[in-house]
Amino acid sequence: MEIIFLGTGVAIPQKGRVQSGVLVRLEEKPLLVDCGSGVLSRFPDAGISHTEVDTVLLSHLHLDHVADLVPLLKANWLRGKTNMRIYGPDGTEDWLSKMLGAYEYIQDEVDVDVIELTPGKEFTPEGFDCEITCASAAHSVPTLAYRVTAEDGEFVYSGDTEPCRNIMDLAVEADLLIHECSFPPGTKVTNHTTPSTLAEMLEDYNKEIGSICLTHFYPEMKGHEREAIHRLKDYVEGEVILAEDLMRLEL
Ligand SMILES: [Zn+2]
Ligand SMILES: [Zn+2]
Numbered sequence: 001m002e003i004i005f006l007g008t009g010v011a012i013p014q015k016g017r018v019q020s021g022v023l024v025r026l027e028e029k030p031l032l033v034d035c036g037s038g039v040l041s042r043f044p045d046a047g048i049s050h051t052e053v054d055t056v057l058l059s060h061l062h063l064d065h066v067a068d069l070v071p072l073l074k075a076n077w078l079r080g081k082t083n084m085r086i087y088g089p090d091g092t093e094d095w096l097s098k099m100l101g102a103y104e105y106i107q108d109e110v111d112v113d114v115i116e117l118t119p120g121k122e123f124t125p126e127g128f129d130c131e132i133t134c135a136s137a138a139h140s141v142p143t144l145a146y147r148v149t150a151e152d153g154e155f156v157y158s159g160d161t162e163p164c165r166n167i168m169d170l171a172v173e174a175d176l177l178i179h180e181c182s183f184p185p186g187t188k189v190t191n192h193t194t195p196s197t198l199a200e201m202l203e204d205y206n207k208e209i210g211s212i213c214l215t216h217f218y219p220e221m222k223g224h225e226r227e228a229i230h231r232l233k234d235y236v237e238g239e240v241i242l243a244e245d246l247m248r249l250e251l
Contacts, residue, residue, distance in 0.1 A: 001150050001251040002024070003022060003249045004048070004248050005244065006021035006022065007020050007021040007034075008215045008243040008244060009216070009245075012219055014219045018245060019038050020039070021033070021039030022157060023048065024148060024155075030052050032056045033157050034059055036064040038068065046246055051081040054085060055085050055087075055125045055126075056069065056084065056085070057157075058092060059089075060137075060144070061089070061141060069099075070103065073112065074103075074106050083113075084112045086113070087115045088117065089116065089117060089143060089144045093116055117144060119166070130150040132146055132149070133147045133149075134146050135166040139162070144159060155174055155178060156174050156178065160216065161180060165201075171205075171209045173208060173209075174209060175211065176238075176249065176251060177211070179212055180215060182221070184220055184224035184228070187220070195228040207237045210237050210238045211236055212232060213249065214228060214232075214241070214243060229242070
């Protein structure tokens with residue numbers, strides 16, 4: 001399994017980081033997790049055709065996680081690919097129908113299947129050889145964290161969240177936890193994570209989690225990278241990785 005970080009940023013623009021998006025290659029077929037602004041333009045940067053994507057998991061409906069989804073549908077349609085299956089939290093269907101309702105010329109051309117998930121749901125997307133489980137994250141809107149289990153490994157993607165037990169429980173014995181880390185250590189913040197709040201939570205999960213890859217960085221995180229690694233490294237079995245746009249990890 002190959003994990004390609006297409007976007008590791010947030011709603012604030014910054015050099016070198018577009019908004020959230022992770023592409024997972026399972027048996028060659030890609031699964032896209034979130035699709036914020038800038039993610040579509042990362043496909044050519046990553047040397048991958050956007051038309052390969054017909055399945056998307058959405059953590060939540062904040063713009064920095066979904067802004068490029070309709071542009072992806074349009075780009076695929078213009079290249080002759082019209083089917084798409086989108087998994088997301090409560091409200092995904094209503095959101096997408098409003099978005100497509102504003103662009104009837106796209107709506108009439110694409111064939112989109114939306115599957116709304118409830119926390120705890122287990123499923124295998126059609127055409128994939130993996131199992132996916134979701135759990136509720138701690139964010140300002142309904143947000144799902146996902147665990148993807150395939151033959152060659154398993155990882156958890158937190159979405160936007162404060163550190164929470166639901167996600168840690170989901171990540172126990174996973175090879176990799178991709179966790180948001182919006183702000184530097186010591187920042188007082190709700191709905192998001194800092195290395196300090198994540199470390200506090202990890203104290204209760206003494207090395208039960210493989211490696212951690214931090215992503216979803218606000219510009220304020222710049223310059224605090226080493227501090228973040230230092231703060232977290234003793235709590236994981238493996239390593240603490242800082243995601244970069246176009247970084248690839250192999251499981
Ligand atoms: Zn959010
Ligand atoms: Zn976000």
